[in-house]
Amino acid sequence: MVTLATGQLYVDGVLRNAAGDRTYKDVSPWTGEVIAEAADASAEDMEEAIAAARRAFDDTDWATDHARRRALVAKLGELMVANQDRIVEIVRLEGGAAWGTIMGPQVQFALDAFPGMLKVFDDFKWEKDAGVVEAFFTQSRRVIRREAFGVVGAITPWNVPLYVNVAKLVPALLAGCTVILKPAPETPLSGAIIGELAAEAGFPAGVFNVMTGEDPAMLGEMLSGDPRVDLVTFTGSTVTGKRIMERGAQTLKRVFLELGGKSALIVLEDAPDYAMAVAHSMMIYHAGQGCANCTRLLLPRSRYAEGVAILEQAYAHVQWGDFDDKANYMGALISERQRKRVLGYIEAGKAEGARLIAGGGIPADKGDGFFVEPTCFVDVDNKMKIAQEEIFGPVLVVIPFEDDEDAIRIANDSIYGLSGAVVSGDFDRGMAIAKRIRAGTYSVNGGIWSAPDVPFGGYKQSGLGREWGEAGFEEYLQIKTIAMPAASSANDVSAAAMADTI
Known part of the structure; x- marks a missing residue:
C-alpha cells in the first residue's frame, strides 16, 4: 500500500504543523494499515484559525471584492484539476473509494462543481430596486441587497469527503465569507490538500483555514459554540x-445541516425493464455509505417473488472489493468501528425476522480491510x-407493497426525507408519485438530480437548508433592505448599492 505525505494545517495563510508537531495516524480502509500522518490540531490551533477568519472578514475587503474572490476560487479549481491524480x-x-466511484461524487463531481458554482455566482443578482412605497407620509425608495454572512465553520463527513468539502467552501468563499474547514478525522488529507492548493493559489491570510484532528468532537464543538463564528454548515x-x-x-x-436518509426506490409493476430496475437496486455503490442512497426497495406484491429471484441472481454474481478493478463500485467501510455498527444492524435484521438472501458477514478473501459482504434482506x-x-453500509431491505397508495405511505413512513426514486412505464404515474413523496430530491425513471446548479437537501430529520445552486449560495448571504427618499434617482440608487460589489 502506498504511503502518502503528511497532512498539514492551513491557518492564517500559512501551511504548518499542529502545535507541538502533534500528528495522528491515517488508516486505509482497504488494508487497515497506516498510509499517512495528519496534523492533530489542538484547541489553541482552532483558536488561532477562528481569530484569523474573524480578522479576515472584519478588517479586509474580502467580503466586498467580488472580482478577487472569483479569480481566486477559479484558480483553486484549476489547481485541483491539475492535481487530480494526487487527489484520486x-x-x-x-x-476506501472504489475506482468506479471516482468519476462520480468522489472526485469528478467535486471538480465539476467549480465551473458550476462560478456560473451561479456570475448570474447572481446582488441587489435589486424594490420600488417606491408611501409610509408615514413619506415616499421611500427601497433597495434589497445580499451581503456575505460572516465567518463560516464547515464540518464535513468521511463518506464523500472531497465533494462535500468543495460543496461548502466554494459557495461560502464566493459569497464573501471566510471559512474554517474541519474535515472528518478519518479523511484528513482530503481536506488538507485543499489547504495546500489554496496556499499555492495565493488566498489572503485568514480567508480559508483547514483544521484536521483526531478527536471526533472537540474542534467541531469549538466551531459550533464560538460567538465569533456566524454560521455552521454540517454534513453527517x-x-x-x-x-x-x-x-x-x-x-x-x-x-444548516445535511443529515441522514432512509430513501426508498419504488419499482412499479409496469416498469419497462423490471429486471434491470430491480438488479440495479443492489446496495453496493461505495459500500452503501451515502446519505441519499435508496436503501429501501419497494416491490409490488404482484411481482414480488419475481423481484426477489432477480436479486438473488444479481447478488450471486456481483463483483466487488477489488482495489485495481476500474469497473468496481464497492470497496471497504471506512473503519472497524463502522463495520461493527453495520454488522450489528445485520444481526438486528435477523432477530426481527427478515429473510437474508445475500451476504451478512465478513468476507474471507478480502484481506484485513474493513469489508462487509453486499447484504440483502x-x-x-x-x-x-x-x-x-x-x-x-451495503445493506438493502426489500419491502412489498399493494398499490401506489401503499407504496407512497411506506416511502413516507420515515423520520427522514432526503431522496427517493420511482420507476414506471407511465411517466405521469411516476411524476404523480414523485410529487407526493416528502423528500428534497427525487428521481423518476433514472433521472439524475445531482448537479451544482440545483439545490440538494432534505425534509424532516434529513436536515435544514440546501447546498448547491442559487438556494445553496444564498445560505451564505444576509439580506439587507436600505430605504432612502424617493427623490433619489434610480441610477444613483443602483450605483450606490453596487459600489462595493464590482
Whole structure:
C-alpha cells in the first residue's frame, strides 16, 4: 500500500504543523494499515484559525471584492484539476473509494462543481430596486441587497469527503465569507490538500483555514459554540446535527445541516425493464455509505417473488472489493468501528425476522480491510429497525407493497426525507408519485438530480437548508433592505448599492 505525505494545517495563510508537531495516524480502509500522518490540531490551533477568519472578514475587503474572490476560487479549481491524480490517490486510499466511484461524487463531481458554482455566482443578482412605497407620509425608495454572512465553520463527513468539502467552501468563499474547514478525522488529507492548493493559489491570510484532528468532537464543538463564528454548515449524522444545532442556538448562529436518509426506490409493476430496475437496486455503490442512497426497495406484491429471484441472481454474481478493478463500485467501510455498527444492524435484521438472501458477514478473501459482504434482506416490514434506521453500509431491505397508495405511505413512513426514486412505464404515474413523496430530491425513471446548479437537501430529520445552486449560495448571504427618499434617482440608487460589489 502506498504511503502518502503528511497532512498539514492551513491557518492564517500559512501551511504548518499542529502545535507541538502533534500528528495522528491515517488508516486505509482497504488494508487497515497506516498510509499517512495528519496534523492533530489542538484547541489553541482552532483558536488561532477562528481569530484569523474573524480578522479576515472584519478588517479586509474580502467580503466586498467580488472580482478577487472569483479569480481566486477559479484558480483553486484549476489547481485541483491539475492535481487530480494526487487527489484520486488520497480519496481512494484514505476513504476506501472504489475506482468506479471516482468519476462520480468522489472526485469528478467535486471538480465539476467549480465551473458550476462560478456560473451561479456570475448570474447572481446582488441587489435589486424594490420600488417606491408611501409610509408615514413619506415616499421611500427601497433597495434589497445580499451581503456575505460572516465567518463560516464547515464540518464535513468521511463518506464523500472531497465533494462535500468543495460543496461548502466554494459557495461560502464566493459569497464573501471566510471559512474554517474541519474535515472528518478519518479523511484528513482530503481536506488538507485543499489547504495546500489554496496556499499555492495565493488566498489572503485568514480567508480559508483547514483544521484536521483526531478527536471526533472537540474542534467541531469549538466551531459550533464560538460567538465569533456566524454560521455552521454540517454534513453527517442526524444525532451530531442535533448537537450542533443545540450548540449554535446559544449564539443564534445560522445552522444548516445535511443529515441522514432512509430513501426508498419504488419499482412499479409496469416498469419497462423490471429486471434491470430491480438488479440495479443492489446496495453496493461505495459500500452503501451515502446519505441519499435508496436503501429501501419497494416491490409490488404482484411481482414480488419475481423481484426477489432477480436479486438473488444479481447478488450471486456481483463483483466487488477489488482495489485495481476500474469497473468496481464497492470497496471497504471506512473503519472497524463502522463495520461493527453495520454488522450489528445485520444481526438486528435477523432477530426481527427478515429473510437474508445475500451476504451478512465478513468476507474471507478480502484481506484485513474493513469489508462487509453486499447484504440483502427481503420480507421486511417497514416498522423493523433495519427499515427505519440509517445503516450506512451495503445493506438493502426489500419491502412489498399493494398499490401506489401503499407504496407512497411506506416511502413516507420515515423520520427522514432526503431522496427517493420511482420507476414506471407511465411517466405521469411516476411524476404523480414523485410529487407526493416528502423528500428534497427525487428521481423518476433514472433521472439524475445531482448537479451544482440545483439545490440538494432534505425534509424532516434529513436536515435544514440546501447546498448547491442559487438556494445553496444564498445560505451564505444576509439580506439587507436600505430605504432612502424617493427623490433619489434610480441610477444613483443602483450605483450606490453596487459600489462595493464590482
